[in-house]
Amino acid sequence: MAEPIKVLVTGAAGQIAYSLIFNIAKGDVFGKDQPLILVLLDITPMMSVLSGVVMEIQDCAHPLVKEVISTDKEEEAFQSIDVAILVGSMPRREGMERKDLLKANVKIFKSQGAALDKFAKKSVKVLVVGNPANTNCLIALKSAPSIPKENFFCLTRLDHNRARAQLACRLDVPPNDVKNVIIWGNHSSTQYPDVHHATATIQGKEMSVIDAIKDDNWLKNDFIKIIQQRGAAVIQARKLSSAMSAAKAISDHMKDIWFGTPEGEWVSMGVISDGNTYGIPEGLIYSFPVKIKNKTWSIVNCLPINDFACEKMKTTADELVSERDTAIEFLTSA
Ligand code: NAX
Numbered sequence: 001m002a003e004p005i006k007v008l009v010t011g012a013a014g015q016i017a018y019s020l021i022f023n024i025a026k027g028d029v030f031g032k033d034q035p036l037i038l039v040l041l042d043i044t045p046m047m048s049v050l051s052g053v054v055m056e057i058q059d060c061a062h063p064l065v066k067e068v069i070s071t072d073k074e075e076e077a078f079q080s081i082d083v084a085i086l087v088g089s090m091p092r093r094e095g096m097e098r099k100d101l102l103k104a105n106v107k108i109f110k111s112q113g114a115a116l117d118k119f120a121k122k123s124v125k126v127l128v129v130g131n132p133a134n135t136n137c138l139i140a141l142k143s144a145p146s147i148p149k150e151n152f153f154c155l156t157r158l159d160h161n162r163a164r165a166q167l168a169c170r171l172d173v174p175p176n177d178v179k180n181v182i183i184w185g186n187h188s189s190t191q192y193p194d195v196h197h198a199t200a201t202i203q204g205k206e207m208s209v210i211d212a213i214k215d216d217n218w219l220k221n222d223f224i225k226i227i228q229q230r231g232a233a234v235i236q237a238r239k240l241s242s243a244m245s246a247a248k249a250i251s252d253h254m255k256d257i258w259f260g261t262p263e264g265e266w267v268s269m270g271v272i273s274d275g276n277t278y279g280i281p282e283g284l285i286y287s288f289p290v291k292i293k294n295k296t297w298s299i300v301n302c303l304p305i306n307d308f309a310c311e312k313m314k315t316t317a318d319e320l321v322s323e324r325d326t327a328i329e330f331l332t333s334a
Helices: 015-025 044-060 098-119 133-142 157-171 209-213 216-220 222-238 244-259 307-333
Strands: 005-010 036-041 065-071 083-086 125-128 152-154 182-184 192-194 199-202 205-208 267-272 285-293 296-299
Touching: 005 015, 015 036, 015 044, 015 244, 036 044, 044 065, 083 098, 083 244, 098 133, 098 307, 125 133, 125 244, 133 152, 133 267, 133 285, 133 307, 152 285, 157 182, 157 192, 157 199, 157 209, 157 222, 157 244, 157 267, 182 267, 182 307, 192 222, 192 307, 199 209, 205 209, 209 216, 216 222, 244 267, 267 296, 285 307
Parallel strands: 005 036, 005 083, 036 065, 083 125, 125 152
Antiparallel strands: 152 267, 182 192, 182 285, 199 205, 267 285, 285 296
């Protein structure tokens, strides 16, 4: 059997982690033959709740789980880890300004970035989920200069899965028969879910989603709004934010990093922009279409972009530039 890998989940007493840890422990993410050391970090007041989660992990009797470490100390949590899934963050409270939310999160991700830099393996793969995910990821990356910036990702796979599922539903096909949608930009309501390159298999024949749906008005208006507002719709109905679907998306994202994307397919991931790709400013964590091979990502480049798409890609980039500038201000003054 392989050596265990050490996987850290932060926000481990929260609702996303509750589903996510189960997926990881049963081998859905890193494989059915990969032993695991699970490291669970949360804040001190949540340690009692976390101890209940640890009891439940034991009670699942998953054969792959060799050890569970639960802690409220970053120096213990980040020690020699292979994977960091950073879910825990400061939630937006009623009446809280966006700037205050960013400030609180800069503090958390600066500290966790520094802990990655000091304690984690240099090969660690880091997935930031806690919102604002793109900018939190950027702060962690900037605070961990000894770790390659290509090792940092933010989660936009939930938006990608939502887009795929909505198109599949409209076409009355299984979601796996819809491929190559793209989420561009920020994991926020400015994100641009793009169907221009997406295909669907209908009665055994692969065709463009645009030709299959034959409703430009729906694709340009309602579809985009549904995806941009889906998180809010779940909150309104459930009185809690997406958790099961977020855990599934995190699992899909990490599994693709570990095992690669299928031939002929790409997925959406927030990764660092080099400034030369689709005109997106250098240094932003921006969601692009990405392929993965040997645990290394590359952006699917040179897709034709029309004026409609170009404008939407710029709107979400502009929002990220403004978030970044505010966060950097806090980072340098903190
Ligand atoms: P919960 O409030 O259920 O859990 C968050 C947990 O994080 C809590 O147990 C809290 O104590 C812990 N925490 C707070 N600060 C911490 C710190 N400094 N170190 C370690 N743990 C800390 O939230 P949950 O529903 O699990 O959502 C977690 C985050 O995911 C939120 O920021 C949420 O907005 C974000 N999401 C991001 C998504 C994405 O696609 N990028 C989608 C789902 C979700 O909305």
